[in-house]
Amino acid sequence: MPRPIEALIHTDALAHNLARARAAAPDARLWVVVKANAYGHGLERVYEPLRAADGFALLDLDEASRLRELGWRGPVLLLEGAFEPRDLELCSRLNLWHVVHCEAQIDWLGRHKTHQGHRVFLKMNSGMNRLGFTPTALRSAWARLNALPQVDEISLVSHFSDADGPRGIAHQVAVFDTATRDLPGERSLANSAAILRHPGLKADWVRAGILTYGSAPDFPEHDLAHWGLQPAMTLRARIIGTQQLQPGDTVGYASRFTADRPMRIGVVSCGYADGYPRLCGTGTPVLVDGVRSGTVGRVSMDMLAVDLSPVPQAGLGSEVTLWGRGPRQSVLAIDEVARAAGTIGYELMCALAQRVPVTVV
Numbered sequence: 312m313p314r315p316i317e318a319l320i321h322t323d324a325l326a327h328n329l330a331r332a333r334a335a336a337p338d339a340r341l342w343v344v345v346k347a348n349a350y351g352h353g354l355e356r357v358y359e360p361l362r363a364a365d366g367f368a369l370l371d372l373d374e375a376s377r378l379r380e381l382g383w384r385g386p387v388l389l390l391e392g393a394f395e396p397r398d399l400e401l402c403s404r405l406n407l408w409h410v411v412h413c414e415a416q417i418d419w420l421g422r423h424k425t426h427q428g429h430r431v432f433l434k435m436n437s438g439m440n441r442l443g444f445t446p447t448a449l450r451s452a453w454a455r456l457n458a459l460p461q462v463d464e465i466s467l468v469s470h471f472s473d474a475d476g477p478r479g480i481a482h483q484v485a486v487f488d489t490a491t492r493d494l495p496g497e498r499s500l501a502n503s504a505a506i507l508r509h510p511g512l513k514a515d516w517v518r519a520g521i522l523t524y525g526s527a528p529d530f531p532e533h534d535l536a537h538w539g540l541q542p543a544m545t546l547r548a549r550i551i552g553t554q555q556l557q558p559g560d561t562v563g564y565a566s567r568f569t570a571d572r573p574m575r576i577g578v579v580s581c582g583y584a585d586g587y588p589r590l591c592g593t594g595t596p597v598l599v600d601g602v603r604s605g606t607v608g609r610v611s612m613d614m615l616a617v618d619l620s621p622v623p624q625a626g627l628g629s630e631v632t633l634w635g636r637g638p639r640q641s642v643l644a645i646d647e648v649a650r651a652a653g654t655i656g657y658e659l660m661c662a663l664a665q666r667v668p669v670t671v672v
């Protein structure tokens with residue numbers, strides 16, 4: 312029998328979440344962001360349920376090729392554009408739309424030999440200070456692109472730094488609007504947090520990433536249920552051993568947990584080598600047979616321990632949900648586990664380990 316651990320990818324949840332994004336931005340066309348192998352879910356696994364999107368946005372050229380191999384003929388956007396001049400050959404060949412965020416990328420495009428005009432998304436740095444032209448540099452970049460025979464259509468794109476938090480997006484929208492006021496072309500703004508929290512935002516294209524996979528972009532202020540999203544990934548394992556503890560007994564490496572009462576614990580076939588964060592300390596939520604409990608002690612490479620006090624009937628073979636959907640409609644949001652590790656749901660789903668078998672349901 313294989314080691315009892317598996318990840319499930321829920322196609323119904325992906326389709327549901329995509330529909331939620333549509334409903335939140337009904338006037339915009341929708342990129343579904345599938346970078347990082349669809350946030351760890353697997354590009355090939357999410358493709359069918361997400362085909363209802365208007366386009367796929369990603370940044371790895373290899374992933375773009377895989378999308379074309381899957382038969383996708385619609386828009387594909389490279390969110391960071393070309394990394395070197397010859398990437399543009401693939402853009403021509405596979406008809407990939409690409410971001411242009413710096414002068415060098417315009418130089419490369421100007422020297423690129425192609426019969427096919429490219430659709431480019433000129434990126435503006437409206438305050439994030441990651442990629443893009445400043446408001447003052449944007450105009451000349453636009454004019455340079457507009458003069459190139461290699462360029463067929465110019466759209467405008469920017470990215471928000473604080474759509475999930477109190478600072479919000481208004482300051483960046485103002486900068487963007489002012490700098491682009493008299494420039495033609497479609498606009499792409501809004502990641503998941505902006506789609507959900509700022510539904511009044513005007514954009515021709517929005518870019519839904521994390522919400523598609525069933526994580527609340529602004530957790531803990533809001534959770535999955537608040538946004539009507541469903542987990543697209545479940546990580547589950549089983550209890551492979553139990554221990555009866557007496558007061559004073561300790562659990563695991565460095566004796567990080569000491570029992571203060573008689574208690575039973577279950578040892579679960581999941582550890583940090585499966586992608587479960589080692590930083591999750593005692594009390595990180597888990598579902599045992601669908602009942603909420605918590606971890607005890609340190610997570611080790613292949614195992615972790617859980618408190619069986621709330622589930623006295625649980626024992627060898629009991630199902631443990633580390634995140635996602637449990638039995639009988641139970642749900643444990645990946646966001647809660649991420650928070651216990653001091654991180655965000657994005658990081659956990661992207662870090663699902665290679666050794667975990669994945670089933671699409």
Ligand SMILES: *Cc1c(COP(=O)(O)O)cnc(C)c1O
Pocket residue numbers: 344346390470501502503504518519520521522528
């Ligand atoms: C990753 C990314 C997104 C999607 O962000 P989410 O928070 O996952 O919705 C949108 N736009 C750009 C430029 C990105 O890099």
